[in-house]
């Protein structure tokens with residue numbers, strides 16, 4: 001019988017914008033496309049249609065996403081839009097993307113793999129023969145093979161006044177603990193050496209299901225951050241892999257994680273988006289855990305686990321921020337010894353409650369304060385990095401050519417990929433020593449240089 005399969009499977013161009021959470025959505029869609037036999041590419045050339053996964057968090061991201069859609073329409077003409085921007089309303093209350101780009105084929109919000117696939121099927125029908133065996137066990141990842149993001153929940157129960165994520169993504173929905181652990185095991189088995197746990201609020205994992213008991217491998221496991229981290233640590237151990245936690249709020253129950261960090265089962269690294277330190281500003285921001293004594297909590301964490309590295313982000317120039325409230329933030333960064341910090345000048349986001357707050361800070365002053373935060377943060381960070389000089393540290397190699405004979409680039413436990421610093425690895429002195437991407441090496445730190453370290457592999 002004649003084979004009716006097309007000579008070439010349909011090709012889907014893919015543009016992925018936005019945060020790590022959007023990236024995991026992209027991975028889910030790409031995995032499904034590959035499972036169904038579609039060809040995917042990062043270019044529009046010869047694509048039957050293009051999917052643009054957008055971000056709608058701040059105005060710059062909105063502009064970037066709308067431009068990417070415009071470009072895809074101009075170059076290809078057949079475009080499906082997904083992601084946070086797809087859920088936003090425009091000036092007339094209708095869909096913003098459709099308003100600006102009426103020619104798009106379909107628009108969905110975030111984590112809408114099924115709807116995106118429906119639209120793909122409508123506009124570029126499924127190939128006759130699905131090539132299911134071609135899909136790697138752990139799906140398609142956009143990150144290098146040796147690290148991967150693990151999303152444990154969607155949405156958020158908080159209502160921070162500067163943020164519109166809950167209105168786009170809804171309330172917290174925790175993934176089933178058994179599913180999360182099964183995905184983690186597959187990732188480790190497929191060679192992942194660093195697992196980055198992400199969500200909008202990792203410390204809130206399981207709140208929505210009242211920490212119900214789930215099952216993994218026939219064993220009961222509670223849907224709760226501590227139990228999840230214990231199990232992830234146990235799954236990572238035989239592979240010598242790292243587990244890194246992002247977006248953890250300073251709630252009292254986070255104290256329970258510190259023994260896990262001190263014993264090395266999860267990395268002694270916490271990404272805590274404090275955003276500010278002054279209680280009044282935190283109250284106006286409606287931040288989670290704003291009533292907690294953050295400085296005392298941090299000191300207690302460091303006492304329980306002296307290796308702890310804390311990364312945080314801050315907002316300078318939030319509406320109503322006085323000079324003394326701002327200086328409180330600078331003192332906090334110094335006293336809390338924040339290892340790695342990022343800072344945004346407050347930027348009003350369409351639809352955010354904070355826009356209605358009195359006494360906005362001028363754009364100029366916001367920018368000036370952002371620069372002052374970064375100056376203090378960099379000073380603290382540089383001092384803390386300096387203390388590493390002379391130490392021998394484990395480094396995960398991200399780049400190395402010619403087996404590392406010309407050196408390479410890696411990271412220690414103190415550096416998350418893409419947001420923190422790196423370790424520049426010198427060519428090893430011993431001829432027998434090689435460096436391979438995705439493997440660990442020990443390195444003696446010989447110098448600190450800005451945000452980065454320089455190390456000699458040993």
Ligand code: SF4
Nearest residue numbers: 156158160163165200
């Ligand atoms: S915790 Fe606040 S900033 Fe983070 S997603 Fe929830 S509402 Fe937005």
